[in-house]
Amino acid sequence: MAEFIPSRLVQALPDNYFTTMDHRINAVVKQGIDVLQLHTGSPDQPTPNTIIQALNKAAQLHENQGYPPAGGKRSLKAAICQFYLNEYGVTLDPETEVTVFDGATVAIAALPQALLNPGDVMLTTDPGYPMYFVCPSLADADVYGxxxxxxxxxLPNYTKIPKSALQKARLLMLNYPNNPTGAIATEKFFADTVAFSQEQHIPVVHDFAYGAFGFDGKRPLSFLQTPGAKEQGIELxxxxxxxxxxxxRIGFAVGNASIIQALSRFHDIxxxxxxxxxxDAAAEALLGSQQSVKDLCALYEQRRNVLVSSMQAIGWDVQAPKGSFFCWFKVPEGYTSETFTDALLERAHVAVSPGVGFGTYGDQFVRVSLLEPEERLKEAAERIKNSGLLKETPVQN
Incomplete structure (x- = not known):
């Protein structure tokens, strides 16, 4: 079979850090070993039945069997506006301040291409979601964490950004509640972000993927709730x-009309x-009862409490996240994120994500998901305890 050479752009793309890790985990699983897979980010609970019913009904409608309208159905855009008004008190124009796309990952990949030119810099946090570090290269742009x-x-301190990066910065990408750290944004931080955006004339994109999940009675803030935010950026x-x-595979963006227009234009092509x-199913999700969302948040909070208390009980000094469905645990003294991840997989058969995969400043942490039942989370702690890892001083190579 002939072999053809991919473009220079594709050749320059880095390998997916976590794909390599999945291969290692699968190799252990193929040996017949039960691996507790706490590295994943794929939700484990079912889609609410009302949404499934809405999809089944909508699929039978003749009007839904042709090409969908560019940028989203008017009915869904109206539902998005109503959702943001109900949940956050934010008023949106469905015609100019809303656009729909096939999954948030599509928007994350598209935004640098829609807003950046070669040599521009996108600012984000380190650690942060790995896609943020890769996607600017699609626009021949750079990234500063x-x-x-x-x-x-x-939370980032904007006064610490080097002048060399700030001079070329043309986009700021944020994500709170945060993957991987579980941190949540404060009112002051978002106000500082708006002021920074205004001063530097840098648009803001806030990835609100985990917006439903805040713990200890604290509800995550929408960036657009901040005075002046809608004028300076968008929310995914x-x-x-x-x-x-x-x-x-559905998501949306709301906010600044010029950014929405650029994103929509790119997405259409x-x-x-x-x-x-x-x-139509998505509209049902937004406009229907939100009790399933509250129940899901309570489930994750209970799992968080079980996991954190179980790890603390075996002598691992970990801190509880404030939101998302991830925990960000500092590795024991003497380990890096990779050496501790390797040890957990080999000796405890527990899979977690090494923090270095989320950026240089994540190398003393591992990300642990809350996407397993409580019994499995307790079992993870028991396996780690029985492995003896927490009582050893690792040998430095």
Whole structure:
């Protein structure tokens, strides 16, 4: 069979860090070993039945069997506006301040191409979602990760950005509640972000993928709730987490009309639009009862409590996240994120994600998901205890 050479752009793309890790985990599983897979980010609960019923009904409508309208059905855009008004008190124009796309990942990949030119810089946090570090290269642009630390609530300090990066910065990408750290944004931080955006004339994109999940009675803030935010940026939202609709592949963006227009224009050329029946199911999710969302948040909070208390009980000094469905645990003294991840897999048969995969400043942490039942989370702690890892001082190579 002939072999053809991919473009220079494709050749330059980095390998997916976590694909290599999946291969290692699968190799252990193929040996017949039960691996507790706490590295995944795919929701484990079912899609609410009302949404499934809406999809089944919508799929039978003749009006939904042709090409969907560019940028989203008017009915879904109206539902999005009503949802943001109900949940956050934010008023949106469905015609100019809303656009729909097939999954938030599509928007994350598209935004640098829609807003950046070669040599421009996108600012984000380090650690942060790995896609943020890769996608600017699709626009021949660069990325600068602002270091974030536990003592600062994993929130970036804009005054610490080097002048060399700031001069070329043309986009700021944020994500709170945060993947991987579980941090949530404060009113002051979002106000500082608006002021920074105004001063530097840098648009803001806030990835609100985990917006439904805040713990200890604290509800995550929408960036657009901040005075002046809608003038300075947009917010991305996905149905995957809030409504367990990961397989439906649908998300939306709301906010600044000029950014929405650029994103929509790019999406119209580069992607097909979301099937109309899925859009109707999404509208049902937004306008229907939100009790399933509250129940899901309570489930994750209970799992968080079980996991954190179980790990603390065996001597691992870990801190509880404030939101998302991830925990960000500092590795024991003497380990890096990779050496501890390897040890957990080999000796405890527990799979977690090494923090270095989320950025340089994640190398002393591992990400642990809350997407397994409580019994399995307790079992993970028991396996780690029995492995003896926490009582050893690792040998440095």
């Amino acid at each position: 602002i270091p974030v630390r536990a003592e600062d609530g994993f 939202y996905t149905f995957s987490k809030t409504y367990n609709m990961a397989g439906f 580069d992607h097909s639009d979301v099937p109309s029946a899925i859009q």
